[in-house]
Amino acid sequence: MKRVSKIILFVIALGLMVGIKQPVKAQCAQCAATVETNTKSGGNAAKGLNKGILFLLGAPYFVVAVGGYVWYKKYRRKNVNLNDMRHERLNLN
Numbered sequence: 001m002k003r004v005s006k007i008i009l010f011v012i013a014l015g016l017m018v019g020i021k022q023p024v025k026a027q028c029a030q031c032a033a034t035v036e037t038n039t040k041s042g043g044n045a046a047k048g049l050n051k052g053i054l055f056l057l058g059a060p061y062f063v064v065a066v067g068g069y070v071w072y073k074k075y076r077r078k079n080v081n082l083n084d085m086r087h088e089r090l091n092l093n
Contacts, residue, residue, distance in 0.1 A: 038045040
């Protein structure tokens with residue numbers, strides 16, 4: 001019963017997130033006005049702003065990926081004898 005209610009709650013939440021769309025202003029008024037006037041006059045400030053946003057979006061994923069790679073390399077077992085491993089009570093690696 002708990003599993004069914006969790007699935008129903010997830011579907012309702014997902015439906016609300018997808019179904020209800022409201023325009024939002026993610027920039028301050030001054031930044032939006034500057035980019036808008038720059039774009040109208042033929043500038044490329046919007047491209048730089050978009051690249052900056054993508055950089056800030058990707059940086060945490062890159063840090064987590066590097067940390068995961070280092071953790072994998074550091075704690076990976078090498079040259080493991082399976083016969084010795086059977087006698088261990090708890091094997092976390």
